[in-house]
Amino acid sequence: MGFHTFQTPYDWGRLDECKTIASQVEGGMIDLSVGSPVDPVPESVRQALAGAADAPNAHGYPATIGTPALRTAIADWFLNCRGIDLRPINAGLVPTVGSKEAVAMMASLLHLGEGDLVVQPRISYPTYEIGTQLAGAGVLKVDDVSDVESWKNTPGVRAIWVNSPCNPSGEVLSAAQLTSIVAAARQIGAVVLSDECYALMSWCADASPSALGVNVCAGSAEGILVLYSLSKQSNMAGYRTAFIAGDKGIIDEMSVYRKQIGQIISGPVQAAMVAALRDTTAVFEQRKRYQQRLAKLVKALGAYGYEVKMPAGALYIWVRALSGGCWQDIEDLARRGILVSPGEFYGAPDFLRISSTATDEAIDEAVARLLSH
Known part of the structure; x- marks a missing residue:
């Protein structure tokens, strides 16, 4: 018996080309894709x-x-x-x-x-x-x-x-x-x-x-x-x-x-x-960080052209791709040094997932790049 086989588009290696593009931008890549925490452990x-x-x-x-x-x-x-x-x-x-x-x-x-x-x-x-x-x-x-x-x-x-x-x-x-x-x-x-x-x-x-x-x-x-x-x-x-x-x-x-x-x-x-x-004090301090980061990103993404609003919960912004497909938008944002997740990973190839799990400095830089379009 053992484990049965599985099939999934969920492969972060598919972003490698866009990572290379984003890394070549002056100031380097801002990673808003995976959602891995960056703040200190309490x-x-x-x-x-x-x-x-x-x-x-x-x-x-x-x-x-x-x-x-x-x-x-x-x-x-x-x-x-x-x-x-x-x-x-x-x-x-x-x-x-x-x-x-x-x-x-x-x-x-x-x-x-x-x-x-x-x-x-x-x-x-x-x-x-x-x-x-x-x-x-x-x-x-x-x-x-x-x-x-x-x-x-x-x-x-x-x-x-x-x-x-x-x-x-x-x-x-x-x-x-x-x-x-x-x-x-x-x-x-x-x-x-x-x-x-x-x-x-x-x-x-x-x-x-x-x-x-x-x-x-x-x-x-x-x-x-x-x-x-x-x-x-x-x-x-x-x-x-x-x-x-x-x-x-x-x-x-x-x-x-x-x-x-x-x-x-x-x-x-x-x-x-x-x-x-x-x-619980540390938890609610962290919660406040994420809420502030999300608010900044929502405002900047709206100015960039996305139809976006504050999520009801969690740490991600979920938006429909401007180009009609997630991969073209991912490449376009990578040319600004910003890496985001393809909605295809989550069952919606015409969407993007943008994470708030980045430092305050990185979020502010991402906002600046989005507003300079």
């Missing part, structure tokens, strides 16, 4: 990592399900930052080696395969589809996952990917939309996979709701798994720190498999996660 996190470098959980084998301190910190984070008490809804939790690993392994850990279908938004993070393909299951793409009539009567649907705030579009689903998705999934015995990695990066008036919100889930985590990452909120992409929370029965079973294949967070990094989850 001091509290660095101290926690160093302090745990020779702790028992470093030279001994760490627990797959996380230390008691980490499990408490995750539960407290849900309560304090999302208003969700995991205990009364019978939710379990497990840390993961980054959120991408959790996404890519999800269909396999749910034992999905031939004849099973996983629903996902047509425009979405490409690893949803890759993970489903690796498991040997089928992908059902729909324009709007909250339009439950587009999938709930399709035979074989076993799981539904939800991403709010969305990468790449920035869309934020309402509590009513999430409630409808959860109810429909339960009717057909499917699992809701809610990727909420940008949950604290919401730019609209209301906070981004969670699939585990008590009103959304009707007081039970049954059939719901929520994913969250510390990569963006605490600039910890290189630490590979994330977690899954939700249906305790599913998570307990997944944890057994994760232990056997060694998908375990290192001991010192678990200590760093605790610090990151508790340092």
